[in-house]
Amino acid sequence: MGYIAKIxxxxxCEVSETNTKVFSSARNSYSDIPNSNVRPxxxxxxxxxxxxxxxxxxxxxxxxxxxxxxxxxxxxFERKNYYYPDLPKGFQLTQExxxxxxxxxxxxEFECDNEIKSVRVNNLHLEEDAASxxxxxxxxxxxxxxxxxxxxxxxxxxxxxxxxxxxxFLEHMRSVYQYAGISEADSKKGQIRCDVNVSIMDENxxxxxxxxxxxxxxxxxxxxFGGVRDAINYEIKRQxxxxxxGKYDEMEQQTRRWDEESGTTIYxxxxxxxxxYKYFVEPNIPKIKISKSWLEEIRKSIPEMxxxxxxxxxxxxxxxxxxxxxxxxxKNVSDYFEExxxxxxxxxxxxxxxxxxxxxxxxxxxxxxxDFYLKAEMLGTILKALGxxxxxxxxxxxxxxxxxxxxxxxxxxxKSSDMTQITxxxxxxxxxxxVMENNQSQIEEYKNGxxxxxxxxxxxxxxxxxxxxxxxxxxxxxxxxLEK
Ligand code: ADP
Ligand code: MG
Numbered sequence: 001m002g003y004i005a006k007i008x009x010x011x012x013c014e015v016s017e018t019n020t021k022v023f024s025s026a027r028n029s030y031s032d033i034p035n036s037n038v039r040p041x042x043x044x045x046x047x048x049x050x051x052x053x054x055x056x057x058x059x060x061x062x063x064x065x066x067x068x069x070x071x072x073x074x075x076x077f078e079r080k081n082y083y084y085p086d087l088p089k090g091f092q093l094t095q096e097x098x099x100x101x102x103x104x105x106x107x108x109e110f111e112c113d114n115e116i117k118s119v120r121v122n123n124l125h126l127e128e129d130a131a132s133x134x135x136x137x138x139x140x141x142x143x144x145x146x147x148x149x150x151x152x153x154x155x156x157x158x159x160x161x162x163x164x165x166x167x168x169f170l171e172h173m174r175s176v177y178q179y180a181g182i183s184e185a186d187s188k189k190g191q192i193r194c195d196v197n198v199s200i201m202d203e204n205x206x207x208x209x210x211x212x213x214x215x216x217x218x219x220x221x222x223x224x225f226g227g228v229r230d231a232i233n234y235e236i237k238r239q240x241x242x243x244x245x246g247k248y249d250e251m252e253q254q255t256r257r258w259d260e261e262s263g264t265t266i267y268x269x270x271x272x273x274x275x276x277y278k279y280f281v282e283p284n285i286p287k288i289k290i291s292k293s294w295l296e297e298i299r300k301s302i303p304e305m306x307x308x309x310x311x312x313x314x315x316x317x318x319x320x321x322x323x324x325x326x327x328x329x330x331k332n333v334s335d336y337f338e339e340x341x342x343x344x345x346x347x348x349x350x351x352x353x354x355x356x357x358x359x360x361x362x363x364x365x366x367x368x369x370x371d372f373y374l375k376a377e378m379l380g381t382i383l384k385a386l387g388x389x390x391x392x393x394x395x396x397x398x399x400x401x402x403x404x405x406x407x408x409x410x411x412x413x414x415k416s417s418d419m420t421q422i423t424x425x426x427x428x429x430x431x432x433x434x435v436m437e438n439n440q441s442q443i444e445e446y447k448n449g450x451x452x453x454x455x456x457x458x459x460x461x462x463x464x465x466x467x468x469x470x471x472x473x474x475x476x477x478x479x480x481x482l483e484k
Contacts, residue, residue: 003200003243005236006213007166008122008158009228010195011173014129015059015150016183022128022150023050023093023285030189034143042148044089049284052077056150059182060102060126061290062298063152066176066305067121069103071295075288077126080277085142086130094127094153096279101125102152110172112165119169120157127151132190152182158197158213163232167225170194171329175306178331186368187224194222196258198235200243214239214248218255219265231258235265309334317347326355332369333359339376345383353383357400373404381410389423389470390414423470425477428461431469432477435460446482454478 018028026039041048057075064071076099079091095101106121131147133140154173160166174192177185185191199214206212217235222228235256242248253271306328313324328334333354340350358379362372379400386396391414403410422428436443439460446453457478461469 002203003240004203005161006158006199007160008197009156011154012193013152013177013183013185014191015056017181018053018055018150020053021148022053022056024148028149032145037145042144058298060152062180063182064103064124065299067106067108069106069121069124072100072290075290077282077285078279079282080279086133093282095125097123110169112168117165119159122155122157124154163229166232167229170225179305194228195220196222196228196231198232200239215251216253220255220257222258227258319351323351323355336369336376340380343380345380349383373407378410391421421470422465422468428469428473429477431461431464432481435464436481
């Protein structure tokens with residue numbers, strides 16, 4: 001008998017685009033000197049009180065709308081009580097499903113392997129991140145810059161069925177957060193972290209009925225999309241083997257962790273050891289009225305999403321579905337492409353250079369486009385020189401790599417280098433005349449049948465111009481000369 005997997009995700013995404021933290025006025029900034037963005041309230045000093053950041057709530061509500069959730073009339077925050085060195089207050093401010101958090105009962109559609117899939121959203125809630133712990137050989141450092149950074153947690157129903165689907169869903173959500181201007185959503189910076197829930201069930205049973213679902217295994221803190229893929233595949237295999245050995249049904253609900261090094265999930269605790277967090281409503285934050293007019297205002301301000309841009313690229317720019325998909329996948333890549341187009345670079349040329357050269361380079365070097373030396377404006381300079389035939393496409397590629405390697409503006413390189421192509425017919429014609437006059441005996445031989453001397457003439461012109469003569473024009477003019 002076959003089995004199907006049921007997968008539910010708890011996806012955390014740091015809100016990186018607010019100026020300050022979610023309950024304090026400390027800067028929300030990722031890469032500053034450790035412990036430089038800390039206010040007394042982040043450390044729970046006596047007498048300090050949290051102040052809710054309206055911008056964070058606005059972004060959270062916007063995300064809730066994009067996920068087709070229902071928004072609350074009043075918003076509350078709750079204390080989740082536990083102690084850990086990264087949590088100086090002894091509790092995390094978060095939201096429980098009752099009363100309503102920023103969103104409940106939504107639905108998300110996304111593409112996976114050219115099919116539209118849909119996942120129900122159980123809830124979306126706003127909470128604060130903990131500090132970050134950096135472990136060294138004999139000590140650990142705590143950086144409270146992250147303590148109190150706004151965090152959105154999205155909880156799906158177990159509607160996903162494979163590692164592929166789970167990763168496609170996460171990529172879709174990353175794009176939503178980026179396009180909405182909520183977060184950079186960069187998992188390399190630890191801005192996206194997931195708990196993955198996996199069970200398997202007999203494929204003949206009715207999937208709609210939760211009674212038929214298998215025992216949920218939760219895998220904590222998977223920090224990369226690759227990790228999510230591997231953890232799910234490992235877990236499905238492990239659970240299928242338990243089924244086949246008749247041991248699945250006696251298995252308890254448990255929490256495991258993903259161990260990157262061994263590529264396995266490791267037992268942490270069973271459901272009976274679950275922590276009781278003693279939730280209660282945070283008394284220092286009065287309930288916040290969410291007015292209909294504010295919600296309306298937020299809804300109107302939702303920016304263009306990836307799928308809108310993709311549609312525009314296909315319908316208005318006549319790009320292929322494939323190119324459009326590649327271009328919109330990361331917002332910063334799409335912005336880069338649009339900057340070229342707005343800079344009057346031909347759409348097809350821009351699309352081709354971004355998908356092949358730019359993405360090829362940043363993927364090969366595993367960097368983000370923000371860290372890519374050649375800004376859109378600089379690539380624009382190269383493509384304009386190419387468009388006006390000042391340089392050949394081979395030279396454009398050379399210039400592209402030279403600019404990146406030497407970290408020099410192509411504008412300067414163009415000025416100082418020998419790259420600029422000669423395309424002026426008159427100029428080339430003068431050189432052709434001169435070269436041919438100096439090669440009378442070769443012309444004689446050519447006319448007597450040694451036609452491969454044609455390349456020799458081209459070579460002489462190139463030598464004279466140090467390779468700068470446009471080859472098409474050069475060949476044309478030599479032919480004309482020989483036919484005279
Ligand atoms: P808990 O009470 O343990 O937190 P929840 O019902 O809140 O469990 O679900 C937490 C996550 O587990 C959700 O993402 C949900 O979709 C997922 N989940 C629940 N049941 C299953 C199951 N049988 N198999 C896989 N995932 C599940
Ligand atoms: Mg839960």
